[in-house]
Amino acid sequence: MDVSSYVLLSHEQALRRRLDVAANNMANISTVGFKREQPVFHDYVERSDTAITEDAKTTAFVLDYGATHDASAGAFQATGNPLDVMIDGPGYLSVEAPGGATAYTRAGLIQVLPSGDLATVGGQRLLGEGGKPINIPQQDAGNLSIATDGTVSGTTGPLGRLAVTVFPSEAGVTPRGDGLMAASGGRELTAAETKVRSGGVEGSNVQPISETADMVEILRAYQASQQMTQSMADLRRKAIDQLGKVG
Known part of the structure; x- marks a missing residue:
């Protein structure tokens, strides 16, 4: 697996974490005193001086840093x-x-x-x-x-x-x-x-419309990541086919 696949995998794991938190928020809409949670992510930047181009020398991964809660009062x-x-x-x-x-x-x-x-x-x-x-x-x-x-x-x-x-x-x-x-x-x-x-x-300070919109956004981001993964797999397959024809 190349570096790009690892980057996409870390992104998809972050999206799953966001979905888990959003689903938990939705499940607690009626829970007395519940505070909406939000995941926190940090970039992990890795630098490689052996990359062919300057742009490829820096690689950023997504790291799950935990979750914070919204302290605003419910109704x-x-x-x-x-x-x-x-x-x-x-x-x-x-x-x-x-x-x-x-x-x-x-x-x-x-x-x-x-x-x-x-x-x-x-x-x-x-x-x-x-x-x-x-x-x-x-x-x-x-x-x-x-x-x-x-x-x-x-x-x-x-x-x-x-x-x-x-x-x-x-x-x-x-x-x-x-x-x-x-x-x-x-x-x-x-x-x-x-x-x-x-x-x-x-009452809970979860806003159902906001959480639903967030879940839709997460789903679309995951679909885009999957499409990118498929495109990269197609490129690798084509490259292997071309290399097989050399000579």
């Missing part, structure tokens, strides 16, 4: 549940992930566990200020409210405050694969800095 979706919240601005809710680690989410579907702890709809305990769970007394379980600063209150008064954590760069916030995000170096917002809306959740 507010009313649920009628006073425990459901949407973070109005940057930041993530802190939750206790399996194994005891701290993970983060924008999905504000909240429930009260039988133990009395506030948790996500997936059962992960929500963490309040200082990384401590928020426990709800049984007599308050049916009479809860969440203020704009994240303070959870019952009939007996404030019971705790939801921790909203921000990070210096969204590039360091990465999906764990279980619907939660992993990150480090975050800072808990104070009550004055925190702003949440109760009674609803944040």
Whole structure:
């Protein structure tokens, strides 16, 4: 296989990666708090001084460098549940992930566990200020409210405050694969800095029309790459036929 075939192969692998990410975005259109992802590619440039022409001395390959997520907010979706919240601005809710680690989410579907702890709809305990769970007394379980600063209150008064954590760069916030995000170096917002809306959740920020257009563009690029591969194969075949006739 010659260099041109390797270049086309790296390009097609990049297109497949783009298609996988776009398909995952489409699959999560209705996922609460989901952030659209976008793959990141870098050029790997290789130089050969033995090439016949100057233009052929530099070869660029496509390298998959990972994926970033779009941190823009999704639309507010009313649920009628006073425990459901949407973070109005940057930041993530802190939750206790399996194994005891701290993970983060924008999905504000909240429930009260039988133990009395506030948790996500997936059962992960929500963490309040200082990384401590928020426990709800049984007599308050049916009479809860969440203020704009994240303070959870019952009939007996404030019971705790939801921790909203921000990070210096969204590039360091990465999906764990279980619907939660992993990150480090975050800072808990104070009550004055925190702003949440109760009674609803944040919808996915995926735009179906944009993703569909992207998938069509990927398909056309892949078809063009395949046509180029076929053209190069035809040229090689013709060259071999001509060389066979020499002499």
